[in-house]
Amino acid sequence: MAMFVIVGGGLAGAKAAETLRAEGFDGDVVLFCEEQDRPYERPPLSKGYLLGKAERDSAFVHPAQWYEMERVDLRTGVEVTEIDPAAHTLRFQGSGESPGGYSGGIASYDKLLLTTGASPRRLDIPGGGLGGVLYLRRLEDSDRLREQFRGGARIVVVGAGWIGLETAAAARMAGCHVTVVEPQPGALYGALGPELGGVFAALHQAQGVEFRFGESAAEFHGDAAGHVGSVLTSAGDILPADAVVVGIGAIPNTGLASAAGLEVDNGIVTDAALRTSAPDVYAAGDVANSYHPLLGEHVRVEHWSNALNGGPAAARSMFGQDVTYDRVPYFYSDQYQLGMECSGLPSPGTYDQVVYRGDPSTLEFIAFWLSGGRVVAGMNVNVWDVTDDIQSLIRNARPVDPGRLGDPNVPLADV
Numbered sequence: 001m002a003m004f005v006i007v008g009g010g011l012a013g014a015k016a017a018e019t020l021r022a023e024g025f026d027g028d029v030v031l032f033c034e035e036q037d038r039p040y041e042r043p044p045l046s047k048g049y050l051l052g053k054a055e056r057d058s059a060f061v062h063p064a065q066w067y068e069m070e071r072v073d074l075r076t077g078v079e080v081t082e083i084d085p086a087a088h089t090l091r092f093q094g095s096g097e098s099p100g101g102y103s104g105g106i107a108s109y110d111k112l113l114l115t116t117g118a119s120p121r122r123l124d125i126p127g128g129g130l131g132g133v134l135y136l137r138r139l140e141d142s143d144r145l146r147e148q149f150r151g152g153a154r155i156v157v158v159g160a161g162w163i164g165l166e167t168a169a170a171a172r173m174a175g176c177h178v179t180v181v182e183p184q185p186g187a188l189y190g191a192l193g194p195e196l197g198g199v200f201a202a203l204h205q206a207q208g209v210e211f212r213f214g215e216s217a218a219e220f221h222g223d224a225a226g227h228v229g230s231v232l233t234s235a236g237d238i239l240p241a242d243a244v245v246v247g248i249g250a251i252p253n254t255g256l257a258s259a260a261g262l263e264v265d266n267g268i269v270t271d272a273a274l275r276t277s278a279p280d281v282y283a284a285g286d287v288a289n290s291y292h293p294l295l296g297e298h299v300r301v302e303h304w305s306n307a308l309n310g311g312p313a314a315a316r317s318m319f320g321q322d323v324t325y326d327r328v329p330y331f332y333s334d335q336y337q338l339g340m341e342c343s344g345l346p347s348p349g350t351y352d353q354v355v356y357r358g359d360p361s362t363l364e365f366i367a368f369w370l371s372g373g374r375v376v377a378g379m380n381v382n383v384w385d386v387t388d389d390i391q392s393l394i395r396n397a398r399p400v401d402p403g404r405l406g407d408p409n410v411p412l413a414d415v
């Protein structure tokens, strides 16, 4: 019987296993999960779960009994340590007997999917190891943060990216004093550019968050017990801190792949069918740097919807179907009363014009990023059910009339 192995029990891995069964794969499916928890979704960790509004159980991708029902051999707490693509085997450490007739922590595979995700980038500065200097990737990280978010606590957030801003919102909503230190000139600068980054900065400022743009954390100073007490910024200022949250990006978990000789370049390199450079090995989710036919280049997308859809696409590819993974990149965020969805990747340098449909100061609008008159990205803020229309504009890649694009009386589908 064929053996399909998935390494990495996040959303991409769990959805790939689900798709294999849904597509009728009847062989063995093994899902290796280095974390102790079964696969869960991470967005609630900086939103509802961190705020104490969502139950832990609501984060899990599947109920516990689903794995047995679907004959998915879920190995939690088991890390895969080595892959041998020529022999089609891998080594793992942790409990459990070897699947596929091997023993001693070795498993064989016919097809292998790597969904090993990403890990937080660490801040290597003096005091970086002090207690209360926290990162956010896992359920237990979110639990730790929540313990620190007591009313009146002073929280310094390092990094004004998505994780930093969502965490800042959660801390403010818990009644903490929040300062965000960010070396770029604005919030979400690399993700959205200065125009829309400014909208998010204003939102947080209105909620009482203090920003220190153009400054970075230089040192963390601790107390006698080894707990952080303040942050020295590059401007020489001391910011008192009961806890620090570092959100300065994530690094793809490519160690296994590069040790096995797979092509790795800012992630595991794949083609549009999510095949890696090794035969019968596929990659998806945060770890994959995949060729995107629509964008005409390789992109590594660290967003929920890419794991949700990329895992299944890789599974279909493993199953022998003709797959071209070319979805428009999509992500969402919730901060205070603002909910938004963004399609495309509007980083600085990819656009030359921003067009608004609605007034950004009302926090109910759509923003479009254009390049040469063509829509390259669009974000709907507290406006819903427009994602398909926005993505059609991006896919069509035809020049549009900015006046009609910004006119709320012209249906988006007619632009």
Ligand SMILES: Cc1cc2nc3c(=O)[nH]c(=O)nc-3n(C[C@H](O)[C@H](O)[C@H](O)COP(=O)(O)OP(=O)(O)OC[C@H]3O[C@@H](n4cnc5c(N)ncnc54)[C@H](O)[C@@H]3O)c2cc1C
Pocket (backbone or CB within 6 Å): 007, 008, 009, 010, 011, 012, 013, 032, 033, 034, 035, 041, 042, 043, 044, 045, 046, 078, 079, 080, 081, 115, 116, 117, 118, 136, 137, 138, 163, 253, 256, 284, 285, 286, 287, 301, 302, 303, 304, 305, 307, 330, 331, 332, 333, 334
């Ligand atoms: C706090 C937080 C909030 C987020 N919010 C949003 C949001 O609002 N919107 C949005 O679009 N995106 C959001 N994201 C991003 C989104 O969660 C990720 O894109 C998604 O989790 C990627 O899924 P993945 O399955 O590719 O990888 P991961 O979720 O990273 O899962 C990979 C798993 O593989 C395991 N693993 C790694 N190596 C091995 C090994 N050798 N052996 C066994 N297991 C291994 C890891 O331990 C991990 O459990 C957020 C991320 C975080 C951290």
